[in-house]
Amino acid sequence: MDLKDKVIVITGGGRGLGRAMALNLAEKGARLALVDVNQESLDETIGLCAEKKAEARGYIADISDEAAVEKLFDDVVADFGSLHGLVNNAGITRDGLFVKVKDGQVVKKMSMEDWDLVIKVNLTGTFLCGREAAARMIELGTQGCIINISSISRSGNMGQTNYTATKAGVQAMAVTWAKELARYGIRAASIAPGYIGTEMVMAMKEEARQKVEAQIPLKRLGQPDEIARTVAFILENDYVSGRCFEVDGALRI
Numbered sequence: 001m002d003l004k005d006k007v008i009v010i011t012g013g014g015r016g017l018g019r020a021m022a023l024n025l026a027e028k029g030a031r032l033a034l035v036d037v038n039q040e041s042l043d044e045t046i047g048l049c050a051e052k053k054a055e056a057r058g059y060i061a062d063i064s065d066e067a068a069v070e071k072l073f074d075d076v077v078a079d080f081g082s083l084h085g086l087v088n089n090a091g092i093t094r095d096g097l098f099v100k101v102k103d104g105q106v107v108k109k110m111s112m113e114d115w116d117l118v119i120k121v122n123l124t125g126t127f128l129c130g131r132e133a134a135a136r137m138i139e140l141g142t143q144g145c146i147i148n149i150s151s152i153s154r155s156g157n158m159g160q161t162n163y164t165a166t167k168a169g170v171q172a173m174a175v176t177w178a179k180e181l182a183r184y185g186i187r188a189a190s191i192a193p194g195y196i197g198t199e200m201v202m203a204m205k206e207e208a209r210q211k212v213e214a215q216i217p218l219k220r221l222g223q224p225d226e227i228a229r230t231v232a233f234i235l236e237n238d239y240v241s242g243r244c245f246e247v248d249g250a251l252r253i
Contacts, residue, residue: 006084009086009087012090021227022045024225026056030085031055034056057079092118098110123169145186147234148170149191152193167192174188175244189242189243196221196226217251220249226247
């Protein structure tokens with residue numbers, strides 16, 4: 001896919017990885033629909049895209065709400081006239097042990113609230129956005145691509161039962177969509193980042209961050225732009241579909 005003038009939706013597009021993706025695609029001439037829940041972050045990213053002479057619009061939406069997602073994609077198509085790609089980047093964490101034990105007694109369990117919230121945003125939100133993007137592409141007769149942002153945690157990570165379940169799920173959905181949607185010229189893939197130097201990670205205490213970096217064979221955090229360039233590669237390569245790309249500095253081998 002030649003990205004010039006292609007319409008790409010990025011959820012969680014206001015900051016972090018989403019912002020890096022937006023700026024990378026802006027340089028390639030894509031037209032960007034950025035989705036977030038924070039207007040200030042969206043406005044800042046849109047301004048940065050404008051500096052690159054790229055068209056970008058912001059949309060406030062709760063991606064876990066079916067009606068809101070349907071309206072979101074209706075609005076995007078109405079505003080841009082087309083749709084060629086979606087990056088399902090939005091996600092949250094609510095970490096905690098499955099069960100916490102002290103002196104042989106269970107003192108805390110992962111709450112249903114923390115389970116439901118992460119499932120709702122990360123898994124249901126990805127499902128809804130992917131479904132509506134695919135439906136619009138088929139109706140418009142445009143070929144396109146859907147990318148789900150998974151995580152190396154999808155294989156299991158202590159303290160992240162809820163998060164790992166969602167990240168395994170979004171990878172599996174991408175494989176399923178690649179098989180189902182190929183007949184319509186729509187590809188799907190996923191990316192599983194390792195530890196990336198986003199604002200959240202860089203806000204960690206220096207000692208904790210150094211311990212994380214020491215686990216990584218390349219001995220450094222990944223950079224947001226390294227994930228953004230992987231997004232661009234998948235969008236641009238029309239024979240890539242159904243695969244998960246691990247970008248983790250050899251942390252998981």
